[in-house]
Amino acid sequence: MSYCVNPACQAPENPDTLNFCQKCGSGLRLHYQRYRSIKMIGQGGFGRTFLAVDENSPGRLFRVIKQFYPQDPATLNKNRINVSNPTIAGARAIEKLPEIFRQEIERLEQLGSHSQIPALVDSFEQDSFLYLVQEFFDGDNLATELKQQGAFSEAKILELLSDLLPVLKFIHDNNVIHRDIKPENIIRRKDNQQVVLVDFGASKLVTGRLHINNATANIGTTGYIAPEQSMGIQSFASDFYSLGITCICLITKKTPSELFNSGTNSWDWRHHLTKDVSEGLSKILDKLLKPAVNERYQSASEVLKDLATLSLSGNQQLQSPTVSPGSKNLTIWEKAGIIAGVIVAATAVIALLKDLGNRATANSVDKVEIVSVQGLDYSNLRNYLRQKNWNAADKETYEIILKAAGKESQIRGYIPQNQLIKLFCTDLQTIDKLWRAASEDKLGLSVQQLIYEQQGLNWQKMYAEVGWGSLKGGVFTKIVDQEFDLPSRRLRYKSGMEPDFQSPPPGHLPVTMGLVKGKAFPQFADVCKF
Incomplete structure (x- = not known):
């Protein structure tokens, strides 16, 4: 079923084969045909909440969409929602939000890396309605x-x-x-x-x-x-x-x-x-x-x-x-x-003992001397690693290295091989030291290099050893697809083969597969020796 998100629609339920509401004519797919609402799951003074399907995601994942009314629902335009109109995404849409809605976006961006807090997927404006899209938990x-x-x-x-x-x-x-x-x-x-x-x-x-x-x-x-x-x-x-x-x-x-x-x-x-x-x-x-x-x-x-x-x-x-x-x-x-x-x-x-262990980790991370030839900001990475928030630290590492490689790499979401010369070994070593301090020398770029050498300089065996793929019967399978996912700025992980951010094995993080286009491990061999 598809559910019309037009607040004025009197019969919002539609067959999922339709692209337009059979009652009011509103488009049934939002944000360049990406999101299809299937039912309303909540309603309040600021708007409504829907369960939706993300048609662009691998496996067509469920999402939660919050629709915000920028005006009194009684005075809403009764016209149909024209989904062919361009959308306004990101900061420009957020500027129009009142404080209570804007701060939810900001908090989810800040905290959504935690596995028990929904991650922010998207935010945009369409036909004068404002939308927040977040992770769905069944x-x-x-x-x-x-x-x-x-x-x-x-x-x-x-x-x-x-x-x-x-x-x-x-x-x-x-x-x-x-x-x-x-x-x-x-x-x-x-x-x-x-x-x-x-x-x-x-x-x-x-x-x-x-x-x-x-x-x-x-x-x-x-x-x-x-x-x-x-x-x-x-x-x-x-x-x-x-x-x-x-x-x-x-x-x-x-x-x-x-x-x-x-x-x-x-x-x-x-x-x-x-x-x-x-x-x-x-x-x-x-x-x-x-x-x-x-x-x-x-x-x-x-x-x-x-x-x-x-x-x-x-x-x-x-x-x-x-x-x-x-x-x-x-x-x-x-x-x-x-x-x-x-x-x-x-x-x-156990949780208390873990907390005490995290304090020891924080002390080790704080002792790492931050040295950056390129003037990079490592405060977020240090903070994530102090908390052993491996997921957020992995993402932050990826973004720091992209920034170090220049504007072109930041825009693309990966580093062309001809841009590797912009990286400095000093910054890569700083990243490595932070990861090693947070993990008791179990994670980091130099740990991955050591495992690579232990596996006879065979990158496929190294990937299998650190959990970036599997090597069975001579057949190697990576945990990523070749399809690049621009919203996440990384190669898409195959279903069921996502990184282990709870108990990562030695060398598992940070994941740098796909960071340098067309180059397998060791991606940074021409820049730095660990």
């Missing part, structure tokens, strides 16, 4: 999951916290406050059950710990807003307050208004429990819900640390209930839930 939000499966168990809450807190740590480390955490904005993916944080339209970029802005006092969702946020005071701790309300709503299957006691100005969530909850988790939730900012958790690492303590305290603490609504003899299912809680909380210990 799954239900937690509000839908709550409605379908009932109140969350303690094990599920522990799992949620362990999965979501590292995401909050990432956005806070990038000086962003989400400001609208609630069950509807947390999606559980069907493929790996991982949660994804969406809707950054209310997010705020800050440069310090505490900020006051009365103009943003109404940002967020009633019932989930922290007290200081409703007064226009912006703090990272506001996200933890909203997370706490989200948890107590999920564990009781009640709304915020049902859980808040206005007489005592406190959250009476315990009285609505239907299952036992350990005293350890209760204390964590209570601290998330502290009305005073300085009494609340100040960082995701603090919450993860308490989750780790909860796990290490063992079964005795986990079996100590806040409220015991039923028999004190636990059923086999309740015991299984407690065991699952221990396992999930143990995950928090």
Whole structure:
């Protein structure tokens, strides 16, 4: 099915074989025939959200398209949408957006490299409508999951916290406050059950710990807003307050208004429990819900640390209930839930240890002396590597080398062989040192060179060794197609053969295949010896 995006259309559903709406005549494919909407999935005061098919992507991927009304919907032009009109893309379209829509684009560009945050795919204006296109995650939000499966168990809450807190740590480390955490904005993916944080339209970029802005006092969702946020005071701790309300709503299957006691100005969530909850988790939730900012958790690492303590305290603490609504003899299912809680909380210990490991990595990266003959900016690359954000660091490396090779290479998205002379070994060595420092000498250009030499200077064997392809029965297969993808500025990865940004093997990153047109590894042999 194709869904007409004209707000004035009275019969928007159309067969997917049509190019124009059979009711109003509007074009059914946006942005040079690239996007075809198939159903509306949301509507609000600023516009509507659609599920769409990206006809130009490999495998025709699903996308989420947000259509913004630059005017009151009641006064919209009733004419059909003429998709043959030229589109206005990028910065020119963004300039017309109001703050709440513009900042979502900016935040997704900044944070979309994280696997649990949707990436920004496109933004454009067409026929006076403004569009934002982002990555689609197949799954239900937690509000839908709550409605379908009932109140969350303690094990599920522990799992949620362990999965979501590292995401909050990432956005806070990038000086962003989400400001609208609630069950509807947390999606559980069907493929790996991982949660994804969406809707950054209310997010705020800050440069310090505490900020006051009365103009943003109404940002967020009633019932989930922290007290200081409703007064226009912006703090990272506001996200933890909203997370706490989200948890107590999920564990009781009640709304915020049902859980808040206005007489005592406190959250009476315990009285609505239907299952036992350990005293350890209760204390964590209570601290998330502290009305005073300085009494609340100040960082995701603090919450993860308490989750780790909860796990290490063992079964005795986990079996100590806040409220015991039923028999004190636990059923086999309740015991299984407690065991699952221990396992999930143990995950928090691993997360905490990983956080400590990231700090050591950050120290190593910070010690690398930045030397650039060409005056290149390595601050973003250093920051990504400090966080072990391999995906973003890989993209940034690619762009830095393109910039070093000159304007022509930047425009093309690859380096013609006759432009290699513009590269300087000093800058390539700086890139290599940063990667090696962040990965304990497992990743980097010199590591790839060493593996190449170990494989007898055979680039096919080297590609297979580092995970850039496979060599079976004498037949070599690369992980990329020969087709160049201009939006991503790289050769397209074959489906199911994308780089491993979670646990990259030695030499796997940064991926430089296709960076120098028509030249396999070692692409930079004429420029630099590692």
